[in-house]
Structure formats: structure tokens, C-alpha cells
Amino acid sequence: MSRAAKPKLTHLDDEGRPAMVDVSAKAATTRxxxxxxxxRFPAPVAAALRGSGLRSAKGGIVDTAVIAGTMAVxxxxxxxxxxxxxxxxxxRIAIDWHGERELRIECAVKTTHRTGVEMEALTGATVAALTVYDMxxxxxxxxxxxxxxxLGKRGGKRDFGSVG
Known part of the structure; x- marks a missing residue:
């Protein structure tokens, strides 16, 4: 009876020190x-934003967040x-209301390379959210x-969730 291999942190070397993963032997695939x-906004703030068309004194909130998220990716x-x-x-960054008081920011990223774009998608979504906060x-x-x-990733060793 074989045992499944224990999950291992990929960014640590054999001595437990931080290390970048060597992807040189991997095939470039679509990722x-x-x-x-x-x-999430307090109710009066959400109401004010809905009434303003998501504009603040600093400008268009959604447009600025999309640009910031894209730059972050x-x-x-x-x-x-x-x-x-x-x-x-x-x-692709999509921003829309989810209920009365919450904006949902989704970031989808694609590349053809030897490593995935999960961190890029997470960074894009969170920087877009930080931009909304700032504005x-x-x-x-x-x-x-x-x-x-x-939410999902495709390409590489294993797929997770949904990307479409």
C-alpha cells in the first residue's frame, strides 16, 4: 500500500531557506x-456611492480600480x-455590486508560460479593492x-475551481 506524498512548501530549499522555484524544466502551457x-461599505456610504454612479471627488472609482488592478497584475x-x-x-477586471452594500471585484489573468498566474489574479483583485478603499x-x-x-486556476500540474 503506497502512501500519498506529504504536501511540501515549494518556496523553501532542502535546508528550509527561502528559494525561488526553478521552472526551467516545465513546459510552457496556457495558464x-x-x-x-x-x-463592504457602511449602508450610508453604499447608498451615496450608488447615487453617484460610483464616482468620488477623485474621479471614476471603477475605472481607476480597473487600471490599478491591471497595473498590479x-x-x-x-x-x-x-x-x-x-x-x-x-x-479582465470586473467590478459590480453584490447586494446592497458590497462590491465584488473579479480579476482573470492569462499567460502562456511555465508557471501559473494565481498570484497575479489575487494581486490584481486586491489592489483594485485597495484602490476603491483609497478613493x-x-x-x-x-x-x-x-x-x-x-476562484480557480487552469494549466500546470492540477486545475482548481473554475476560471470561466
């Missing part, structure tokens, strides 16, 4: 990931130490971000 982050490797720089083939904080500091979570 996709989708993540989301929520932004492309710079993930500069923010997270062991992420590989990746050629990003596509980014709305004059209305309230009681805005809550999260949860941020991976």
Missing part, C-alpha cells in the same frame, strides 16, 4: 487564474519576492476589504 476580492513579481516575471497575455475613505474608514480568494 489561467481567476480571483476575487470584496469591498503586471508588477506582481516586483511585489512578491518569489513570483516569476511573466508575459501577461490578458487581464472612498473620505466617506468612511469603516470600509472592509475581503475576503480575497482564488
Amino acid at each position: 489561467e487564474a481567476r480571483a476575487e476580492c470584496r469591498v 503586471k508588477r506582481t513579481h516586483e511585489l512578491i519576492p518569489f513570483c516569476h516575471p511573466l508575459p501577461i497575455d490578458g487581464v 472612498c475613505k473620505a466617506l468612511s474608514h469603516a470600509i472592509v476589504l475581503g475576503p480575497a480568494k482564488l
Whole structure:
């Protein structure tokens, strides 16, 4: 009877020190990931934002968050130490109301490379959420971000959740 291999952290070397994963032996394949982050507003702030068409004194909240999230996807490797720089083939960020008081931000990322884009999708969704917070904080500091979570990934060793 064989035992399943114990899961192991991939960013530690044999001595337990931090290390970037060597992906040179992997085949370049299409990789996709989708993540989301929520932004929850106090009721009066949500009502004011709905009435303004999601505009603040700083400008269009959704448009600015989409731009910030897209920039973050492309710079993930500069923010997270062991992420590989990746050629990003596509980014889609969707922002819409989920209920009366919550925005749902979804970020989908594609590449053709030797490693996946989960961190890029998560970074894009969370930076877009941080941008919404920044643009709305004059209305309230009681805005809550999260949860941020991976919804799905495809390509590589194993698929998870849904990317479409």
C-alpha cells in the first residue's frame, strides 16, 4: 500500500531557506487564474456611492480600480519576492455590486508560460479593492476589504475551481 506524498512548501530549499522555484524544466502551457476580492461599505456610504454612479471627488472609482488592478497584475513579481516575471497575455477586471452594500471585484489573468498566474489574479483583485478603499475613505474608514480568494486556476500540474 503506497502512501500519498506529504504536501511540501515549494518556496523553501532542502535546508528550509527561502528559494525561488526553478521552472526551467516545465513546459510552457496556457495558464489561467481567476480571483476575487470584496469591498463592504457602511449602508450610508453604499447608498451615496450608488447615487453617484460610483464616482468620488477623485474621479471614476471603477475605472481607476480597473487600471490599478491591471497595473498590479503586471508588477506582481516586483511585489512578491518569489513570483516569476511573466508575459501577461490578458487581464479582465470586473467590478459590480453584490447586494446592497458590497462590491465584488473579479480579476482573470492569462499567460502562456511555465508557471501559473494565481498570484497575479489575487494581486490584481486586491489592489483594485485597495484602490476603491483609497478613493472612498473620505466617506468612511469603516470600509472592509475581503475576503480575497482564488476562484480557480487552469494549466500546470492540477486545475482548481473554475476560471470561466
